[in-house]
Amino acid sequence: MDIKTVPPAGGEGQDSLRGLALRALAATAWQDKLAGVRAITDAAVLDCAQVFVPPPALPGRPPLPELVAPSLVRQRSMATLEGRAALLHALAHIEFNAVNLALDIMWRFAGMPEAFYRDWLRVAREEAHHFDLLRRRLEALGYAYGDFPAHNGLWDMAQRTETNLLARLALVPRTLEARGLDASPQIRDKLAGAGDRESAAIVDIILADEIGHVAIGNFWYKRLCEQEGRDPIACYAELAQRHGAPRLRGPFNLEARRAAGFDEAELAALQAG
DSSP states (O other), X not given: OBOOOOOOXXXXXXXXXXXXXXXXXXXXXXXXXXXXXXXXXXXXXXXXXXXXXXOSSOSOOOXXXXXXXXXXXXXXXXXXXXXHHHHHHHHHHHHHHHHHHXXXXXXXXXXXXXXXXXXXXXXXXXXXXXXXXXXXXXXXXXXXXXXXXXXXXXXXXXXXXXXXXXXXXXXXXIIIIHHHHHHHHHHHHHHHHTTOHHHHHHHHHHHHHHHHHHHHHXXXXXXXXXXXTOOXXXXXXXXXXXXXXXXXXSXXXXXXXXXXXXXXXXXXXXXXX
């Protein structure tokens, strides 16, 4: 499903549910972005057909953290406070990007059923909660969001799929965010092993919610594949190659992936590489 954006007539709809999502996406300070998500109420008017022209420089983001290549994000020892803070900071940055991704899919892709936008509003709210949990934990450890460099891999893929909803669903929630399902148990164990049970508990909360987020991506991806008469596995392989998705390597959290809606054929294809 390819989407072309054109100007809305008279700039209408800016206070609608999807217009508010675009406004929150454009907010630069994390405080304003979280407030913007809270401002999107269930009572907001939802116009599924409205098409918006975005402001420049999306997504809005604060001047820090400094964005660097993934290879320049240092790995630090969990035996040190700084090392644990750096890991929590990396997770917070992922969640900040995840807020932006949920907001972006809401405003960008017009013409989907109402349930689609309400699903992603739920995701935006939960990702904002995750970010705030991690931000508060960082603060308790004496650090702040922005204190460490970060990379922008999640948003890079969003840009590659900004005109194709099927590709966005295939390669963001079902690929990059699903990798979080695989990584979370090891991250939790590292933090718990270092004696940081408070941080480990936050990772458990995030994992439980992320299963639902990936499930939403799976549901809508498979629905679009069905509407277009495409095989989900073959379609995924084609989209991954076309848009340069990373090759996924195990170990895989098969239990979490099953709970998130991956069927056995998809898991077999995943494990086969």
